[in-house]
Structures are given as C-alpha cells and as structure tokens.
Amino acid sequence: EAGVAxxxxxxxxxxxxxxAFWCNPISGHATLYWYQQILGQGPKLxxxxxxxxxxxxxxxxxxRFSAERLKGVDSTLxxxxxxxxxxxxxxxxxxxxxxxxxxxxxxxxxxxxxx
Amino acid sequence: DQQVKQNxxxxxxxxGRISILNCDYTNSMFDYFLWYKKYPAEGPTFLISIxxxxxxxxxxxxxxxxxKSAKHLSLHIVPSQPGDSAVYFCAASPKTSYDKVIFGPGTxxxxxx
Numbered sequence: 228e229a230g231v232a233x234x235x236x237x238x239x240x241x242x243x244x245x246x247a248f249w250c251n252p253i254s255g256h257a258t259l260y261w262y263q264q265i266l267g268q269g270p271k272l273x274x275x276x277x278x279x280x281x282x283x284x285x286x287x288x289x290x291r292f293s294a295e296r297l298k299g300v301d302s303t304l305x306x307x308x309x310x311x312x313x314x315x316x317x318x319x320x321x322x323x324x325x326x327x328x329x330x331x332x333x334x335x336x337x338x339x340x341x342x
Numbered sequence: 343d344q345q346v347k348q349n350x351x352x353x354x355x356x357x358g359r360i361s362i363l364n365c366d367y368t369n370s371m372f373d374y375f376l377w378y379k380k381y382p383a384e385g386p387t388f389l390i391s392i393x394x395x396x397x398x399x400x401x402x403x404x405x406x407x408x409x410k411s412a413k414h415l416s417l418h419i420v421p422s423q424p425g426d427s428a429v430y431f432c433a434a435s436p437k438t439s440y441d442k443v444i445f446g447p448g449t450x451x452x453x454x455x
Contacts, residue, residue: 231385258441269346269431269445270386283442318385328374328440333385 229253231334233319239340245307248337252300252321258282260331261294261304262318270318276302309341345369346434346446354452361419363449365432368413372444373437375408377417380429380448389430390417394437422453 232251240246252259257278262270273292275282279299287294291310296302306313316336322329347366355361363377373394378386392399392406392415399406405418419426432446 260441267351267447269433269447271445272442275441320385322441326440328391328435330388331441331443333387335383335385 231319231321231332233317233334233337235337236335237338237340239342240309242311242341243308245305246309246339247303247305248317248319248339250302250304250319250334252302252319253332255323256321256332257299257324258322258329259296259302260320260322261302262320262333264316264318264336266315273304306339309339311341314339314341344447345372345444346432348432348446348449350449351447352450352452354454355422357424357453357455358421361417361422361426361451361453363417363419363430363432363451365415365417365446366413367415367432367434369434369436369444370413371436371438372434374435374440375406375415376433376435376443377404377406378431378433378445380431386431419451422451424453424455427451427453 259276261273264270273287274284274294276296279296294304318336320331320333322331376391377389379389380386390404408415429448429450431448433443
C-alpha cells in the first residue's frame with residue numbers, strides 16, 4: 228500500500244513570497260489533515276478535511292493560509308504572503324474516517340524555510 | 343498553553359537497557375493517548391496507544407502506562423535497540439473528538455550500542 232505522498236520535500240522562499248504544498252493521501256482515506264511542525268515542537272493541526280469538506284480550520288491563519296481538497300483526494304496548502312515565522316515542516320496525514328479513533332498516517336513532510 | 347508536556351527533550355540509553363519516556367497532560371477531557379515515533383526526514387508513525395479505561399498496554403518491547411489521577415503516562419522500551427533511536431511524540435485526544443490529536447514537543451531518544 229502506497230503511503231502519503233507530499234511534494235516538494237524542501238522549499239526556500241523569501242518573506243512575502245507565496246508557496247504551495249501538495250499532498251496525495253492513502254487511497255480510500257476519507258480524512259486528510261495538514262499539520263505545522265515548528266522546530267522543537269510537536270505537530271499542530273492546521274486544517275482537517277472529510278472528503279472535500281472542511282471539518283476543522285480553527286487554527287489555520289486564514290489571512291495568509293488557504294487549503295483545498297477539491298475532488299476529495301489530493302490537497303494543496305498555500306501560504307501567501309509568507310512570514311519568517313512560517314518556517315516549519317508541513318505534514319500531511321490521512322485516516323480512513325472521522326468519528327472514533329482511526330490511525331493517522333503521515334507523509335514525509337515539506338520543510339519550508341522563509342528568509 | 344501546552345496541554346501535552348514532555349519535559350525531557352532528550353534521553354540516552356545503553357543498548358539492551360530500559361528506556362523510559364515520560365509525558366504529562368493537563369486536559370482532563372483527554373480520553374485516548376498515543377505515542378508516535380519519528381525518524382529524521384520521515385513523518386511520524388503510530389507506535390502504541392492506550393484508552394483511559396486501562397492503565398497498561400503492551401505490544402512486544404513497548405509498554406505504555408497511564409496514571410489518570412496524576413495525568414501522567416510513560417512509554418517503556420525493553421530491551422532498547424539502536425534502531426529505536428528516534429524522536430518520540432506523546433499525544434492525546436479528547437472523547438468528544440478522537441481525531442483531534444494534540445501532540446507534545448517530543449523526546450529524542452538515542453540508544454548507544
């Protein structure tokens with residue numbers, strides 16, 4: 228079974244530029260998550276999708292971050308404009324469903340450096 | 343407001359000995375507790391979990407203990423192996439929303455051959 232795929236793996240941009248990350252979840256997984264992991268901290272949930280609908284985006288900085296999962300499969304996370312404090316690893320995860328506990332499977336992440 | 347705390351950023355253990363990783367939480371609504379393991383340049387992978395109705399769960403060399411009254415859990419690895427060297431994240435979910443996983447900051451374990 229293929230795992231969660233993410234691209235790019237690394238990205239370096241200057242502040243005020245825009246950037247986009249892509250995620251392809253495990254086939255058949257209805258729930259998709261984007262996490263931000265700042266150095267020295269644990270992953271923090273940014274947004275959760277159930278199929279192509281948003282379940283929770285309460286911690287997404289909506290003035291600069293946006294995410295979509297148009298066909299209920301792949302997802303993109305965008306930052307525009309980027310700030311220095313956005314430097315982090317952005318992790319995508321997927322699980323079979325929501326409601327009850329389902330293991331979340333993580334991709335390798337995209338390491339973003341904002342200079 | 344850190345709801346899941348791992349006060350030891352790093353831990354070194356000799357191969358073959360026991361590794362004990364500790365975790366404390368503050369939110370009494372947490373009902374399900376997990377440990378994730380992360381190697382460099384990879385995403386976290388699920389290791390072991392425990393429900394609040396239990397005080398111990400064992401899976402091979404890995405055992406998680408939960409002390410609800412103290413809001414404390416620990417992960418024991420016996421015997422420790424060099425391949426166990428990784429960052430271990432303690433995490434917790436509330437009963438109202440099991441998919442809302444709150445992660446601690448992680449403990450970096452080094453197992454010395």
